[in-house]
Amino acid sequence: MDEQKINNTEENILNENSFEKKDEKEQLIEELSDMLAQTFIDNIEVLSSITLLTERFYDGSHSRFIAEKCVMVAEELGMDEESTYELKIAALLHDIGKITFFDSALHKNINEMSPLEYEHYKYHVDVGVYLLKKHKHLEKIANIVHQHHEKLDGSGFPLGLKEDSILPAAKIISVVNFFHNTVYKKPRTRSGAPARPTMVMDINAFLEATRAKYNFALNFLFNRRGILFEKKVVEVFIDIIQAERMSLGQKAVMRVPINKIEPGMVFAEDYYTKQGILIAAKGEAVKKEMIPALVRFAENDQLPMKILVLK
Ligand SMILES: [Fe+2]
Structure with missing residues (x-):
């Protein structure tokens, strides 16, 4: 291998390593900023629960x-x-x-x-x-x-x-x-x-x-x-x-099983956990992202299995 080829190979290895390092660094930054964003959302959630x-x-x-x-x-x-x-x-x-x-x-x-x-x-x-x-x-x-x-x-x-x-x-x-x-x-x-x-x-x-x-x-x-x-x-x-x-x-008022709740329905009464935290508020529209949490609450006996909605 002549000197030029050796230099090129070393350069490639260096570049590959620096790419890997860059990838790791970028991934770390992404993970940290996701964590920070989630911490911010969690902080708001805590403050919002205090307001409730x-x-x-x-x-x-x-x-x-x-x-x-x-x-x-x-x-x-x-x-x-x-x-x-x-x-x-x-x-x-x-x-x-x-x-x-x-x-x-x-x-x-x-x-x-x-x-x-x-x-x-x-x-x-x-x-x-x-x-x-x-x-x-x-x-x-x-x-x-x-x-x-x-x-x-x-x-x-x-x-x-x-x-x-x-x-x-x-x-x-x-x-x-x-x-x-x-x-x-x-x-x-x-x-x-x-x-x-x-x-x-x-x-x-x-x-x-x-x-x-x-x-x-x-x-x-x-x-x-x-x-x-x-x-x-x-x-x-x-x-x-x-x-x-x-x-x-x-709309009409009806009792719907919790696993049949759909976005666009409206809660027809307030639903609280046993600790008195409001989970679903009367008049509030059901949103897609709420549904898994509602199902979990019902499975943990914090919500009835059928709830009253406007549909
Ligand atoms: Fe005020």
């Missing part, structure tokens, strides 16, 4: 409803993917600061609060920011959470921000939040405790029973569009919610 503990005075899940509808509004408005993801997380965590509330404050509507209770209530956005800013990747999300009670005319809290100084994501949460707070607070017993969870047995009776609250909420939003709430957001949200209600009216 403040939601027993709602019919269904407040934060999950808001996250689902905010994403629909954002997509309709053409928000980019990254901002929509941040909005979704902010919507899931927007009321995390309410973990400092007593039950006596959790169930009240704003017009039922004493001045002192109202001052405490307003503080939940600051508590939310205090908690979320401890996670360096949640800084942007914390800022959205901080602004979810701001109003276009400056009458909101905590800062009284106006118009363009309010983040677009916070403007979307503000609209959906008002709607859900108005329509989906659970009725209370005389002692103030939340009434037992209800199930939807007759969809038309359910639509009729909620019609007044639903009309009030949509009229309020429509009449204050451009004053308290972002005009375009209100218009898109009303379209989404009306279309959804119309399609609900065409």
